[in-house]
Amino acid sequence: MSYADLRAFLADLGSDLLKVGQAFDPKHEMAALLRAMPANGPAVLFENVAGHPGARVVGNLVASRKRVAKALATSEAELAATYLQRTRQGIAPRQTSDAPVKEICHLAPADLGALLPVLTHYAGDGGPFITTGVVLCTDPLTGRRGMGIHRMMVKGGRRMGILLANPPLSTFLANAEAAGRPLDIAVALGVEPALLIAAVVKAGPLGPDKMDLAGALRGAPVDLIRAETVAVDVPARAEIVIEGRVLPGLREAEGPFGENTGYYFSNLSPVVEVTAVTHRRDFIYPALCPWTADVDALLSLAAGTELLGQLRTQMAGIADLDLTTGTCGFTAVIALAKARPTDVRRLIHLVFGMDKRVKLVTVVDDDVDVRDAREVSWALATRFQPDRDTVILSGMEGYVIDPSCGGGTGSRMGMDATRGSGPEFDKITIPAAAAAKARSVLAEIGFVAG
Numbered sequence: 001m002s003y004a005d006l007r008a009f010l011a012d013l014g015s016d017l018l019k020v021g022q023a024f025d026p027k028h029e030m031a032a033l034l035r036a037m038p039a040n041g042p043a044v045l046f047e048n049v050a051g052h053p054g055a056r057v058v059g060n061l062v063a064s065r066k067r068v069a070k071a072l073a074t075s076e077a078e079l080a081a082t083y084l085q086r087t088r089q090g091i092a093p094r095q096t097s098d099a100p101v102k103e104i105c106h107l108a109p110a111d112l113g114a115l116l117p118v119l120t121h122y123a124g125d126g127g128p129f130i131t132t133g134v135v136l137c138t139d140p141l142t143g144r145r146g147m148g149i150h151r152m153m154v155k156g157g158r159r160m161g162i163l164l165a166n167p168p169l170s171t172f173l174a175n176a177e178a179a180g181r182p183l184d185i186a187v188a189l190g191v192e193p194a195l196l197i198a199a200v201v202k203a204g205p206l207g208p209d210k211m212d213l214a215g216a217l218r219g220a221p222v223d224l225i226r227a228e229t230v231a232v233d234v235p236a237r238a239e240i241v242i243e244g245r246v247l248p249g250l251r252e253a254e255g256p257f258g259e260n261t262g263y264y265f266s267n268l269s270p271v272v273e274v275t276a277v278t279h280r281r282d283f284i285y286p287a288l289c290p291w292t293a294d295v296d297a298l299l300s301l302a303a304g305t306e307l308l309g310q311l312r313t314q315m316a317g318i319a320d321l322d323l324t325t326g327t328c329g330f331t332a333v334i335a336l337a338k339a340r341p342t343d344v345r346r347l348i349h350l351v352f353g354m355d356k357r358v359k360l361v362t363v364v365d366d367d368v369d370v371r372d373a374r375e376v377s378w379a380l381a382t383r384f385q386p387d388r389d390t391v392i393l394s395g396m397e398g399y400v401i402d403p404s405c406g407g408g409t410g411s412r413m414g415m416d417a418t419r420g421s422g423p424e425f426d427k428i429t430i431p432a433a434a435a436a437k438a439r440s441v442l443a444e445i446g447f448v449a450g
């Protein structure tokens with residue numbers, strides 16, 4: 001069921017992988033192509049990377065639900081159910097000595113930027129940023145593993161800035177700093193999609209080990225090996241691993257960086273001193289262009305489906321949930337079967353309690369497709385009265401990259417766009433026989449009916 005590594009997944013994509021032979025520069029040009037990809041377009045492999053002979057860069061990797069489903073060996077229709085069923089029970093990683101990621105080892109590399117084709121994405125970015133690095137470390141107090149994607153600015157030489165805005169890694173750094181010690185980290189680059197998805201699941205501080213979650217998603221343990229210079233276990237079949245230490249007590253300017261919100265965000269952030277880089281001889285560097293379908297797809301499964309599963313443990317009748325594309329997980333639509341107004345209110349409060357990222361939630365009936373913007377707008381236009389059906393909560397925790405919070409607290413809004421009980425809310429329909437005829441005639445001339 002599982003892919004051994006990123007390159008095994010790429011080898012299986014066939015025509016769903018676009019190979020680009022023309023030279024592309026990691027500075028702006030690659031991001032421009034990734035931004036220009038059509039909806040549900042193929043993954044992209046840049047085979048000719050300007051300034052980095054022999055290196056390849058992959059992007060748009062999980063930008064379609066079809067490819068995410070393929071990565072988990074399931075269908076689009078079964079994606080959420082597969083995720084929820086598999087993640088009920090973790091599969092622990094195992095240690096190995098067979099580690100392609102150690103084929104080449106650079107101890108204390110002089111210039112990280114010369115070694116790796118790190119992309120500069122947007123016009124106002126302050127430099128190249130690693131956007132798809134799975135950052136791994138352990139809590140100096142408890143020994144618990146932490147894992148997440150964190151943006152890293154390549155600053156020259158061996159230094160990187162790292163945005164640690166979320167626990168558990170921000171807590172682990174605080175624990176290391178309280179003891180006056182650096183925090184050992186390793187950054188895995190070019191991992192198979194299941195591991196990438198597991199890294200961004202909102203597991204929470206008491207949640208499962210995300211390496212166990214990755215094993216559960218792929219249906220087989222992740223192979224790990226101890227890093228060369230830091231006390232961290234790393235995925236043995238990654239393409240690249242960067243090892244380093246977050247220096248205690250130090251904060252430096254990091255950014256600007258064109259974020260997943262569609263805006264630049266700068267911060268005073270911790271600093272990493274790189275101690276080693278290991279990689280495969282012919283490594284593939286992974287790109288993830290912010291504010292694209294690639295990010296939407298990651299959030300949809302790791303945050304959206306995870307939230308759906310958590311809500312279902314608290315409430316019956318939740319049919320589906322979608323995080324609206326392009327909103328960085330701030331906007332959710334939930335379909336509820338046989339919705340009563342009191343259920344909808346409870347659901348809205350549950351969502352805001354469970355995911356600090358969600359700011360706007362619309363609840364619809366299960367006759368509305370949560371992924372169809374036209375249907376959701378229709379439900380809001382015809383089943384919703386603003387003064388009667390809106391819930392607003394003030395003084396909530398603001399999300400750090402949301403510019404409208406201005407770095408302080410924020411508010412949340414829930415909208416009840418579920419129907420009233422009368423027949424005037426029944427959707428109009430076409431008789432089944434006439435609809436079937438229309439579909440078959442359109443199919444004969446090569447159209448897929450809407």
Ligand SMILES: Cc1cc2nc3c(=O)[nH]c(=O)nc-3n(C[C@H](O)[C@H](O)[C@H](O)COP(=O)(O)O)c2cc1C
Nearest residue numbers: 148149150151163164165166167168200202203204
């Ligand atoms: C595309 C993407 C980029 C992210 N970048 C950052 C980041 O730069 N800094 C950060 O603190 N969290 C970032 N996150 C969130 C962390 O990975 C987060 O810790 C994780 O999604 C939730 O895991 P947790 O419950 O263990 O905190 C990002 C998430 C995604 C999906």
